[in-house]
Amino acid sequence: MKDRLFRTTLFLSSCLIILLTASIVYGLITQSLDAFTHFGFFRFISSSAWDSRSEEYGAFPFIAGTVLTAVLSLLFCIPFSFSVSLFNGEYFRNRKVSTFVGSIVDLLAGVPSIVFGLWGFYTLRPVLVNMGVNEQGFGVLLASLVLGIMIIPYASSLSAEFIAMVPNELKEGAYSLGATRLEVIRQISLPVAGSGIFASYVLAFGRALGETMAVTMLIGNTNNVPRNLADTGNTMASIIANQFGESGGLKLSSLMAIGLLLFLITATINFIAKYIMKIVNQ
Amino acid sequence: MKKRSIFSSSRYRLAKSRIFFYGVCTFSFITLAPLFLILWELLKKGYPQFHPGLFLRVAPTSMEAMLARISGDALPGGILNGLTGTLLILLVAILLAIPAGIWVGIYLAEKQSQPQARLVRSLSDLLQGIPSIVTGVIVYIWVVKPMSGYSALAGSVSLAIMMLPMVIRSTEESLKMLPVSLKEAGLSLGGSYTSVMLRILLPSAFSGVFTGSLLAVSRVMGETAPLLVTALGAATVSWDITHPSSSVSLLIWEFYNDPNLAPLVWSSSLLLLLIILGINLFAKSIAGKWKIQ
Numbered sequence: 001m002k003d004r005l006f007r008t009t010l011f012l013s014s015c016l017i018i019l020l021t022a023s024i025v026y027g028l029i030t031q032s033l034d035a036f037t038h039f040g041f042f043r044f045i046s047s048s049a050w051d052s053r054s055e056e057y058g059a060f061p062f063i064a065g066t067v068l069t070a071v072l073s074l075l076f077c078i079p080f081s082f083s084v085s086l087f088n089g090e091y092f093r094n095r096k097v098s099t100f101v102g103s104i105v106d107l108l109a110g111v112p113s114i115v116f117g118l119w120g121f122y123t124l125r126p127v128l129v130n131m132g133v134n135e136q137g138f139g140v141l142l143a144s145l146v147l148g149i150m151i152i153p154y155a156s157s158l159s160a161e162f163i164a165m166v167p168n169e170l171k172e173g174a175y176s177l178g179a180t181r182l183e184v185i186r187q188i189s190l191p192v193a194g195s196g197i198f199a200s201y202v203l204a205f206g207r208a209l210g211e212t213m214a215v216t217m218l219i220g221n222t223n224n225v226p227r228n229l230a231d232t233g234n235t236m237a238s239i240i241a242n243q244f245g246e247s248g249g250l251k252l253s254s255l256m257a258i259g260l261l262l263f264l265i266t267a268t269i270n271f272i273a274k275y276i277m278k279i280v281n282q
Numbered sequence: 283m284k285k286r287s288i289f290s291s292s293r294y295r296l297a298k299s300r301i302f303f304y305g306v307c308t309f310s311f312i313t314l315a316p317l318f319l320i321l322w323e324l325l326k327k328g329y330p331q332f333h334p335g336l337f338l339r340v341a342p343t344s345m346e347a348m349l350a351r352i353s354g355d356a357l358p359g360g361i362l363n364g365l366t367g368t369l370l371i372l373l374v375a376i377l378l379a380i381p382a383g384i385w386v387g388i389y390l391a392e393k394q395s396q397p398q399a400r401l402v403r404s405l406s407d408l409l410q411g412i413p414s415i416v417t418g419v420i421v422y423i424w425v426v427k428p429m430s431g432y433s434a435l436a437g438s439v440s441l442a443i444m445m446l447p448m449v450i451r452s453t454e455e456s457l458k459m460l461p462v463s464l465k466e467a468g469l470s471l472g473g474s475y476t477s478v479m480l481r482i483l484l485p486s487a488f489s490g491v492f493t494g495s496l497l498a499v500s501r502v503m504g505e506t507a508p509l510l511v512t513a514l515g516a517a518t519v520s521w522d523i524t525h526p527s528s529s530v531s532l533l534i535w536e537f538y539n540d541p542n543l544a545p546l547v548w549s550s551s552l553l554l555l556l557i558i559l560g561i562n563l564f565a566k567s568i569a570g571k572w573k574i575q
Contacts, residue, residue: 006476010392013385014402017450020443021405024412027423083309091306103566104314110562111320112504113414114534115551119320121538149316156313178292182299210413212507217538237415237507244419244511259419263412270411274404 024263032257034250044257050223050239052247057254059261061225065233066262068226069144069215070208074201076148081156081204085197088156089163090189091181102157109153117217120146125218134230138220141229146218147208155204162196162280163189196280202273206266212237236262321555328552336360336549340518341533347542357543361550364533366519367434371509371529372499374438379445380495386446387453387491388479394458403454410447417443418508426512434520434527437513441505445498452494456487489568496565500558506531530554 035057036044047058084105092098124145125137133141166189174184190197220232221242234242236258244255288294335358342350342359350358386402393399421440426432460483468478484491506529509515514526515536530550537547 003475006479010385010389013382014389014398016382017386017402017405017409017446020446021408023424024420027420028416031423080309080313083306084313086306087310091303101310101314104317107559107562108317110500110504110558111317112506112531112554112558114504114506114531114538115320115324115555118534118538118547118551119316119323123319123323152313180295180299182302183295185302206411210411210416212413212415213535216507237413240415240419241507241510244422245514256419256423259416263416266411266413266416267408270407274407 028256028260028263032253032260034253035257038250038253044254045261048225052251055250057251059236059254059258061223062234062236062239062258063261064225065140065219066209066235066237066265068233069140069147069219069235070205072140072144072229073147073151073208074205076145077152077155077204078201080148081152081159081201084152084156085160085163086185087160089160089193090185093164102160105153105156108149111150113150113211113213114217116146116150117214120214120218136220136232138218139230139232140219140226143215143219143235146214147211150211150214151204151207154207155201158200158203159193159197162193162200165196166192195276199273199276199280202269202276206269206273209269210237210262210266212241216241324548324552324555328548328550331357331545331549332552336553337365338362341528341536341546342543343517344540344542347540347546351542357545359546361530361533361546361553363516363519363528364530364550366521367513367516367527367532368503368529370521370523370527371434371437371441371513372503374435374523375441375445375502376495376499378438379442379498380449383446383449383495383498384453384484384491387450388457388484390450390454391457392479406447406450409443410451412443414440414444414505415507415511418511421508421512429524431524432512432514432526433524434513435523437509437527437529438523440508440512441502444502444505444508445495448498448501449491449495452497453487453491456490456494457483459490460486493565493569496561500561500565503558503561504531504554506535510535 039047039057043058045059045063047056048060049056049058050061051057084101088098088102092101120142125142128142129135129137133139170188170192171184174188179187215235216238219234219238221234221238222232223234223239224232226233240255240259240262243251247255337360339358339360340363341361342357346359347357350356386406390399390403390406417440421436421443425436425439429436464486465478465483468482469475473482509529509532513529513532515528515532516526517528520527531554534547534550534554537543537550
């Protein structure tokens, strides 16, 4: 009797997750329906208008800003996270120094987004201004630099695990044939761990797409499509954070629609990463 | 005899390999820099403002701060309302997320490859990937609107949604690591399924669950975006979960946006970061100490 009750509560708790996800999707869709029916789905995602006086809203500048900052931040993070993953997974696997490096990099993941934003604003922004990137320092470049630092831990710790999983026999075989360390990495470790590494970068990309506070503080918050790296812009997450409190009606619905789009994009990206990892693990 | 190019000489190959190794080391150590740079910056600017008043008084209004600045006084007030708000929101979030997360984790560990378990596992991964601001928007739809007002409870719900997948994952993983013989021994001694699960397996997996939950708490502690659209912020200390509430992270956002209050931004960020890093390090150290052999 007690056991049956216990099993039932276990089952019900799992239904809770399904219900939660369903209500998330349902809530976002119903709330954004207004915007989609008013503008039409394709017009909404391709229009660059964002004007509360004429009630004209489009998501294109924000989609462009989100993708641009995320791609750039990924480019910035690759040399560093890749080095860290080789350092921890290949060169110094299971050594004290790799535990040290690994835990410092993991701590970076614990730093709140808003603290990264402050640091970017007060420390990195003056550097960019001095370099003459633009007058205020705000913009896509600043936001992507900080984002790049923020996603390093997500990319590096997973790919280090995949690199460490490469069988020793393969590497020893290559060494015995006279390969150097670099040749073993390039011709054995990377091809074997390749898809796993790719998946961890896809996950990091997903993180970069959804980051809110740091980007909001650094990107400049202008509702235009960024023309170059020094240009200001807005991302999907930052427009919601910026304008949610003061909006209602069609504008609120448009923000919900942007939230739904962001949700769909990150969910797809995460699904792709998880799918690749599932194949790798088999 | 064929002439061998310089590029295939072993000396060249070894040199290339060594240069690559030094490159990897250099970049790895550069990666360590941001954490220390951030800590240094916060310590340098935030330490001078560390005084007991920070913990005892609520945040000043913009007006008070401006008057103090004009007369050359130190900024009045502290972040008491933020500290109590963070405490309240986190406590309720923990009550919501951890029991539910542990329960789902047990379910997933038990029903490893059943269709529904697989679905729940994927959905939990999906939940983990939701951007924090979207979580906030969802809670706005489901909690703030029906309650017709911002509240600490809404903030807790949004943080609980973010914690849930992490608690589920760590519970499932640490239960799976236990040897099957443990469960078999318990059952063969006549223990009921419930008591074996709750009194043998769950306590054995305690360290993993505890560490995972601590990390989840530290991860959501500094969240600002979801609270911005759910808990909103408050100027006074409030222990009522149906009222809007402030949090340390919301106060940082407020200080950042108000030039008059800007000096307070450093001490509050420093405090928040130190607490979060402290929890992180604590969780890692017990994870190492309590590891089941």
